Amino acid sequence: MAKRTRATATTSTLARVNQTAIIEALRESGALSRQQLGVKTGLSPATINRLTASLIDDGLIVPAGQEPSTGGRPSVLLRYAGSSRLVAAIQLRAETVTGILVDFDGKVVFRRSVTLGARQAGAEGGGPDGDGADGGGTGAAPDQDRQLRKVFRLFDDLIATADSMGTPCLAVGIAVPGVVQQPDGVVGTMPEFGWTGVPFGALLRERTDLPVIVENDANALAYGELHAGAGRGLSSLVALFLENGLGAGIVANGELHRGARAEAGEIGYLLMERSSLERSYDARGDLEDRIGSLALTQRARERGMPIPASGSLTAEDVFELARTGNTDAQELADEILDMVAIAVAALVIVLDPELVVVGSSFVGSSDMVIPGIQERLRGRIIRVPRIEPATHREDAVLLGAAELAAAEVNGFAYLAF
The missing domain is CATH 1.10.10.10 (Winged helix-like DNA-binding domain superfamily/Winged helix DNA-binding domain)
Structure with a gap:
């Protein structure tokens, strides 16, 4: 050794x-x-x-x-001189990809969102969306190729827009809902897209000479909160991110902790009870099978709860329904909070962070979520940590990706605590 x-x-x-x-x-x-x-x-x-x-x-x-x-x-x-310097940030979500241009003072000066659409078996590239406009294939399956081309087009548009504004883009940060192998930016399994092992960083770097940083979305959230949010001045925090999937970004000793295989924080795989040992898990883990978007949508249908037009129910949708007095939603909201509190307890006991940040589907319902977690943990773990909603609300992941890009340009360096 x-x-x-x-x-x-x-x-x-x-x-x-x-x-x-x-x-x-x-x-x-x-x-x-x-x-x-x-x-x-x-x-x-x-x-x-x-x-x-x-x-x-x-x-x-x-x-x-x-x-x-x-x-x-x-x-x-x-x-x-933040206002004279721009970076681009992109966030991939289950149905949309959003890109922004943001100056080094954190001000968003341009925003664009593109609908990716549901995965379509056997979908072809090209067509009315102009997906073949970039020329050449990626070697991916047709549906994946269609999604990638939309991301590429937004990536190119952000860089071109910055040029047209007279403030060229200096770097690009990309946040994705999957494990990212650094420094190459290879993205692991992303069930929402049907992607596995996509060399995302390499594909994007073929299109530009700018620095390109690809990062897991929960890690981007944690990094943004550390440097420009609730965690400023701290050396440790955990950022909990629940959307279609579930993950946590971990900061220890002032730096992102990714683990030996970049899988640290994949809390969707936490085993919640003895019965969890009676089956195996592939793309999703035990906790995510209980409170991820797919699981919540299925359980809501079984209970006759209203489903959004998108066809997918998030935790925030459940909490909003609970506010209206929907009994089924209230019961489901309690179940979500029970599971999240157990996950937070595990993270806190192992990591002892100074702060826990809750983001994404939790952000709009933080007045229910944070007190609910604290109540469930009180008297059951050594110390209930400070828990706060993501500072930048719905843009928290995007601005975290922008912070990562800005740090690359500035050459930021920090001493280990």
């Missing part, structure tokens, strides 16, 4: 860590003087002067006027 060696910080790495601290101080507080930056970051005046000069040369920070004079020479204020 190869001997593990302890990582060391080179001079260049330390400079990147300190530059990151300066940029994040400016992003959080707005324009600051060099002296104020020193107070915020704890860096020496000489280090602040040297690194801010370098960041100005790189166009990452710019002068922003002067502090009001108090009798002496007024100090020059510096601000992060």
Whole structure:
């Protein structure tokens, strides 16, 4: 077995860590003087002067006027040049793919969504959607090829739109509902799309020279909350993401924890009781078979509950129906909360995070979900953690993907806690 060696910080790495601290101080507080930056970051005046000069040369920070004079020479204020820099972010969901252009201050300046449509056995490429417009196939099955072409077109449109705005796109972050092998961006099984082992990162990098980051959606949510949301300033958190499937993004020691095979946080596979050992699971696990969208839709049909026009029921739909007094929905909502509380308990006991963030289908119902989880956990685990809804609500995953892209461009670096 190869001997593990302890990582060391080179001079260049330390400079990147300190530059990151300066940029994040400016992003959080707005324009600051060099002296104020020193107070915020704890860096020496000489280090602040040297690194801010370098960041100005790189166009990452710019002068922003002067502090009001108090009798002496007024100090020059510096601000992060976020509005002059754009990244693209894309989120794949079961029926749609959404793309945004967002500046480095977190402001969304362009948005477009494309309907992917349900999987169609034997569907052909091309046709009225213009799916053959990009030329050449991907070697995928016809239906997968049709979906990929729609994603490719949105990917190309975002980059072209940024160019037309006079602010070229600097990187692209993609969030997908599946396990992603890093750094190649190979996506594992995604039942919603019928994809398995798609070399998504390689296919996208063939279309551009820009940095392309492909990440699991729950991981993107966790990363966004860590750097631009409820987890800012923390070193550990768990982001729970329930939509069609169920997953958790894990941050430990200030970094995403993906595990040995990038499968950390796949909590849909948690075994919930002894009867779970009586069967095996492939594309979906035991917990997801209980509270994933497919399971909820089937159980709702069995109980005669109304189903949305999309034909798919989410946890949020169940909670909204429960609010109207629908008895069946109230019972199903309680079952969902029971299962989620058990999953959160497992995560908290093993990981001991400072924060649990709930997103996606939970976001609109956080006034029911968070108190419901806390009530179920109180007195049953050592300590009930702080639990909060995703800061950026429905855009939380997209903005997390944008944060990942921005970090790639800025060359952000962090010290392990």
